[in-house]
Amino acid sequence: xxxxxxxxxxxxxxxxxxxxxxxxxxxxxxxxxxxxxxxxxxxxxxxxxxxxxxxxxxxxxxxxxxxxxxxxxxxxxxxxxxxxxxxxxxxxxxxxxxxxxxxxxxxxxxxxxxxxxxxxxxxxxxxxxxxxxxxxxxxxxxxxxxxxxxxxxxxxxxxxxxxxxxxxxxxxxxxxxxxxxxxxxxxxxxxxxxxxxxxxxxxxxxxxxxxxxxxxxxxxxxxxxxxxxxxxxxxxxxxxxxxxxxxxxxxxxxxxxxxxxxxxxxxxxxxxxxxxxxxxxxxxxxxxxxxxxxxxxxxxxxxxxxxxxxxxxxxxxxxxxxxxxxxxxxxxxxxxxxxxxxxxxxxxxxxxxxxxxxxxxxxxxxxxxxxxxxxxxxxxxxxxxxxxxxxxxxxxxxxxxxxxxxxxxxxxxxxxxx
Amino acid sequence: xxxxxxxxxxxxxxxxxxxxxxxxxxxxxxxxxxxxxxxxxxxxxxxxxxxxxxxxxxxxxxxxxxxxxxxxxxxxxxxxxxxxxxxxxxxxxxxxxxxxxxxxxxxxxxxxxxxxxxxxxxxxxxxxxxxxxxxxxxxxxxxxxxxxxxxxxxxxxxxxxxxxxxxxxxxxxxxxxxxxxxxxxxxxxxxxxxxxxxxxxxxxxxxxxxxxxxxxxxxxxxxxxxxxxxxxxxxxxxxxxxxxxxxxxxxxxxxxxxxxxxxxxxxxxxxxxxxxxxxxxxxxxxxxxxxxxxx
Numbered sequence: 001x002x003x004x005x006x007x008x009x010x011x012x013x014x015x016x017x018x019x020x021x022x023x024x025x026x027x028x029x030x031x032x033x034x035x036x037x038x039x040x041x042x043x044x045x046x047x048x049x050x051x052x053x054x055x056x057x058x059x060x061x062x063x064x065x066x067x068x069x070x071x072x073x074x075x076x077x078x079x080x081x082x083x084x085x086x087x088x089x090x091x092x093x094x095x096x097x098x099x100x101x102x103x104x105x106x107x108x109x110x111x112x113x114x115x116x117x118x119x120x121x122x123x124x125x126x127x128x129x130x131x132x133x134x135x136x137x138x139x140x141x142x143x144x145x146x147x148x149x150x151x152x153x154x155x156x157x158x159x160x161x162x163x164x165x166x167x168x169x170x171x172x173x174x175x176x177x178x179x180x181x182x183x184x185x186x187x188x189x190x191x192x193x194x195x196x197x198x199x200x201x202x203x204x205x206x207x208x209x210x211x212x213x214x215x216x217x218x219x220x221x222x223x224x225x226x227x228x229x230x231x232x233x234x235x236x237x238x239x240x241x242x243x244x245x246x247x248x249x250x251x252x253x254x255x256x257x258x259x260x261x262x263x264x265x266x267x268x269x270x271x272x273x274x275x276x277x278x279x280x281x282x283x284x285x286x287x288x289x290x291x292x293x294x295x296x297x298x299x300x301x302x303x304x305x306x307x308x309x310x311x312x313x314x315x316x317x318x319x320x321x322x323x324x325x326x327x328x329x330x331x332x333x334x335x336x337x338x339x340x341x342x343x344x345x346x347x348x349x350x351x352x353x354x355x356x357x358x359x360x361x362x363x364x365x366x367x368x369x370x371x372x373x374x375x376x377x378x379x380x381x382x383x384x385x386x387x388x389x390x391x392x393x394x395x396x397x398x399x400x401x402x403x404x405x406x407x408x409x410x411x412x413x414x415x416x417x418x
Numbered sequence: 419x420x421x422x423x424x425x426x427x428x429x430x431x432x433x434x435x436x437x438x439x440x441x442x443x444x445x446x447x448x449x450x451x452x453x454x455x456x457x458x459x460x461x462x463x464x465x466x467x468x469x470x471x472x473x474x475x476x477x478x479x480x481x482x483x484x485x486x487x488x489x490x491x492x493x494x495x496x497x498x499x500x501x502x503x504x505x506x507x508x509x510x511x512x513x514x515x516x517x518x519x520x521x522x523x524x525x526x527x528x529x530x531x532x533x534x535x536x537x538x539x540x541x542x543x544x545x546x547x548x549x550x551x552x553x554x555x556x557x558x559x560x561x562x563x564x565x566x567x568x569x570x571x572x573x574x575x576x577x578x579x580x581x582x583x584x585x586x587x588x589x590x591x592x593x594x595x596x597x598x599x600x601x602x603x604x605x606x607x608x609x610x611x612x613x614x615x616x617x618x619x620x621x622x623x624x625x626x627x628x629x630x631x632x633x634x635x636x637x638x639x640x641x642x643x644x645x646x647x648x649x650x651x652x653x654x655x656x657x658x659x660x661x662x663x664x665x666x667x668x669x670x671x672x673x674x675x676x677x678x679x680x681x682x683x684x685x686x687x688x689x690x691x692x693x694x695x696x697x698x699x700x701x702x703x704x705x706x707x708x709x710x711x712x713x
Contacts, residue, residue: 068655072677079459079682096680100460189566193657242545242563246652249544258546381679385479389662392568418473 026059030087036064078102083308085316092371095378104309107136125341131375138304139324140341144265145363146298152282154260158182165286172289176239179260185241191391192244194384202368203297204228214377219412230394230404237395300367382415453686470687482663483671495636498580502587510595525585536649539578571664594628644669
């Protein structure tokens, strides 16, 4: 071996050694635990593999976390400087994540993307990620609009014509009373969790007056809508099952033909579909009735993809754009039959005809956001507990509807003032 | 010179001392520091004096959590220890296979993860078709929604906690029972003492140190109650505490402030208030014991 070839070999080895650590870039990617198991995980791994192939030297490590682990891990990660590079979470915790510095402002990177890419996303969903013109904190990912699951056996036993869903709250309440008269439960107890209170408000209240004015430290709820909300809880109290919408017991009551209506996201559908195979459960899903004909209730929200500030921000952004892009969101929608924030994927003919997606897309159009405005301020704990406490108080007849409304607004404002 | 002689000894203690300082002293000191600051975990902490302590103590949730806690302790500690004492006496009366069988059966809930225990009991308490309501149905009693009725929620939790912890206390009391000389009972029997009199005049006095430990431990555990009510009421930062906060406890409230509301300073202050309460309780227990010993 000549001196020259020996030198060339040395130079090549040195360059390889030098390039190695630079090229190897590992991204931590945190997702909800149900995205990290079964078929969902397989699809996530496909996305990761495709991205890694297109970006040699990049390695994505996916970790599934429970809802609270995801949030507490990101908050603790921000405090300790060990944030995951790209992660999912819910819109509702966006303000907390911004407050602790867990989310990078993606505005410049977003604006640098081709118009075609930007146009894919649902405009409302994108607006939720952008609290100010120069701030974008997320990309919309999966999401939901609430729909009303109906147990057709229970309704038929109560003598209700199931061919036409109730168009208004009044019609719906009449049906609930008939169900109770037939010895069954109409609804879960809607006062138990914040989301079901929000959901009921979206049925009977003015959706424009829901949420918080963080500048004034005041709730947007007005006495008229809130009185209607309280009255709804008073009316539903004797008709409900006493279980929360999220309880397994609620699903069991529905499956065993004891419960007529379950207003919730589409995630219960696989359970009900399985029950229809196993035990012949007869059910369907329709839009949640609204206060007046032509309007509808229910809530909507999105899971988001956020990117942490730091040295990996650029490549993490690229990965975020890859997984939220139409082709990937199409594959998600086909796999899970679930709504997501990519409007182009949702309007794809093959996806749009899936019944659950078709209904979800329609539901999202009417539904109210759970905790608006996002990324502006965090709802304090007392806001949520006051909402459920006073609602329960009204259902327990501790307040009249008017008293409950006054009490609720007053307590919420006190909570926000603190 | 002397220090140099002991250098190897110091070196041996050093790893433990370093770990102790890093994972015990430092977190306590830093928690104490942050309890006087407004801090969200990321931005610079701002000194606020006693505002965090004031905010915690004056909050509605603190009052609610503390009143739930007091009622919970007042029932759980005496009832739990009575149940464990009864079980210990029962198991002590058996020998061989049955003794081992009952010991294992009663201890089993202790080793179950809280998640499993809570899941089992959520099913048991389910309205209409839960086991407890099925049993009520056999006696024509109306169905009770144990985990939603504010009048029953706390008692439902107490039943779960007693089920979970009785086995642990039973094993400790059983060990104490084994240490009581049998001839004391034989002498009492010869003197015509009934079973109850034997328990009253021999078993309980001889078990006093063990009972003291079990009661003190029970108090401290009860003050830190968290996992079972957290899991029974939805196990999430948005749903904990149950209907109208009937199952809200201080540690849950503290967690909610830290990770739900991102107020780490306030949560740290909460932690120190709880620590102070635990210290006061424990000191009171030792004080009572010393007073009794002096008499």
